Amino acid sequence: MKDFKDKVAVITGAGSGIGRALALNLAERGTRLALSDVDTTAVADTAGRCEKLGVKALPYNLDVADRAAVYAHAEDVRAEFGGVNLVFNNAGVALSADVIDMTWEDFDWLMNIDFWGVAHGTKAFLPDLIASGDGHVVNISSVFGLMGIPSQSAYNAAKFAVRGFTEALRQEMKIARYPVGVTCVHPGGIKTNIAVNARGIKETNDIEKVREGFELIALTRPSSAAKIILKGVEKNKARVLIGPDARGFDLIPRVVGPRYQDLSAPIARVGLKAAERFGFDL
Numbered sequence: 001m002k003d004f005k006d007k008v009a010v011i012t013g014a015g016s017g018i019g020r021a022l023a024l025n026l027a028e029r030g031t032r033l034a035l036s037d038v039d040t041t042a043v044a045d046t047a048g049r050c051e052k053l054g055v056k057a058l059p060y061n062l063d064v065a066d067r068a069a070v071y072a073h074a075e076d077v078r079a080e081f082g083g084v085n086l087v088f089n090n091a092g093v094a095l096s097a098d099v100i101d102m103t104w105e106d107f108d109w110l111m112n113i114d115f116w117g118v119a120h121g122t123k124a125f126l127p128d129l130i131a132s133g134d135g136h137v138v139n140i141s142s143v144f145g146l147m148g149i150p151s152q153s154a155y156n157a158a159k160f161a162v163r164g165f166t167e168a169l170r171q172e173m174k175i176a177r178y179p180v181g182v183t184c185v186h187p188g189g190i191k192t193n194i195a196v197n198a199r200g201i202k203e204t205n206d207i208e209k210v211r212e213g214f215e216l217i218a219l220t221r222p223s224s225a226a227k228i229i230l231k232g233v234e235k236n237k238a239r240v241l242i243g244p245d246a247r248g249f250d251l252i253p254r255v256v257g258p259r260y261q262d263l264s265a266p267i268a269r270v271g272l273k274a275a276e277r278f279g280f281d282l
Helices: 017-028 040-051 067-081 104-114 116-132 153-176 207-217 222-234 244-277
Strands: 008-011 032-037 057-061 086-089 135-140 180-187 239-242
Touching: 008 017, 008 067, 017 032, 017 040, 017 086, 017 222, 032 040, 032 067, 040 057, 057 067, 067 116, 086 116, 104 116, 104 153, 116 135, 116 153, 116 180, 135 153, 135 222, 153 180, 180 222, 180 244, 222 239, 239 244
Parallel strands: 008 032, 008 086, 032 057, 086 135, 135 180, 180 239
Antiparallel strands: none
8 A cells, every 4th residue: 555545544543542543654655544442532622623623533432342332333433434444453451460360351452452353353343454455454562562571460461462463464465365464563652642541550659750760761653553554554564563662572582582581581580670760559
């Protein structure tokens, strides 16, 4: 897909972060937009900004964990826009917890959004992408879909699952010769609200300190991430890495293999102690 003008794009998690940045970038290119989020005020704001750029942009309230709601959303978009060319399964949440401490409720909550939300969006809109004759699905994984990280087992599980699901889908589209490109995106640290909105952050923490700490390690702005993703779509890339940290996460397992797990454990222990000195209750 070389031209986004007059195409129809569906973006989940469009109320902020990468989702909002994708919407604004595509609006500037003349793409019509179906934007969704659980935060109705935020997604309405995104849609309003896009309409000021001269395109049709409609906000929808959507919980991607709800399969029936996603399929109903696909029907609504089909009726309103006539078809779909691009789907960005971007909505996601975070959870920080060791396996031994993690509750099933939190585990299910994350998997239902971060993995099943991607699967729901892909399955619901795939017939439209095929019918368009020029479709593309973009699924957002993470650098945590490349390496396992302590306290991130649930997030790792979801993002590794997104990676495997998306890579298999790309091959299926090629085997069947369907006109659908498939891209899996692995962002590093992006300056969004995902960390401060994560479950598992103890109430004893100062949220502003958490925000400031995340800002220090988040190396990429959402607007830059959106540009990189759309360039990947234009080139029909199988995998898109965002940020220098993402390239590092991609390289380490290639170089040292599974031994990275033993090498990273003592580093993580030092990092936890340093975080505690800065006032984070972990």
